[in-house]
Amino acid sequence: MTTPQCKQCFLFQDSLSNGPPFGVLHEGRYWRLSHAYPASMPGWLILQAKTHQTALHLMTLDEYLELGLILDCATKALQELTRCEKQHCVSVGDGMYGNHVTFHIIPRREGASVEYDDFSLLFACLSPNEQTCLSRDDVALFCLKFAKILEL
Numbered sequence: 001m002t003t004p005q006c007k008q009c010f011l012f013q014d015s016l017s018n019g020p021p022f023g024v025l026h027e028g029r030y031w032r033l034s035h036a037y038p039a040s041m042p043g044w045l046i047l048q049a050k051t052h053q054t055a056l057h058l059m060t061l062d063e064y065l066e067l068g069l070i071l072d073c074a075t076k077a078l079q080e081l082t083r084c085e086k087q088h089c090v091s092v093g094d095g096m097y098g099n100h101v102t103f104h105i106i107p108r109r110e111g112a113s114v115e116y117d118d119f120s121l122l123f124a125c126l127s128p129n130e131q132t133c134l135s136r137d138d139v140a141l142f143c144l145k146f147a148k149i150l151e152l
Contacts, residue, residue, distance in 0.1 A: 030063045040132040043082045045105040053101045077150045085110040
């Protein structure tokens with residue numbers, strides 16, 4: 001279900017006719033997995049609810065089942081591609097991604113700075129300056145490699 005007044009619902013409906021936005025890795029029935037852009041960290045993934053879900057307690061069992069499958073496959077592919085030590089998975093349903101339930105899947109590289117344990121500093125990676133921002137080509141190359149190993 002979508003809501004016409006919701007900006008996020010509008011964007012998902014628009015992408016059905018105009019194609020998905022840059023960096024989309026997987027389109028499920030309930031979820032869209034994409035690479036964050038702009039970003040300064042390769043492998044920062046965004047998992048967004050495609051239906052008008054504004055809180056976790058409102059989700060259906062089918063939405064949770066697909067969520068679990070995508071998280072399982074995405075974190076394993078992320079570890080294989082980046083060799084990250086572990087991944088952080090943070091649910092944020094407000095702000096730049098609208099009011100929909102949204103998960104950020106963030107690779108933590110081995111030996112990463114302790115400052116990245118502070119999520120306010122970590123989320124600064126989504127507002128990079130010109131020197132630290134990944135290029136569209138870098139993100140596109142990451143997405144191609146990731147898609148080859150993503151088992152969904």
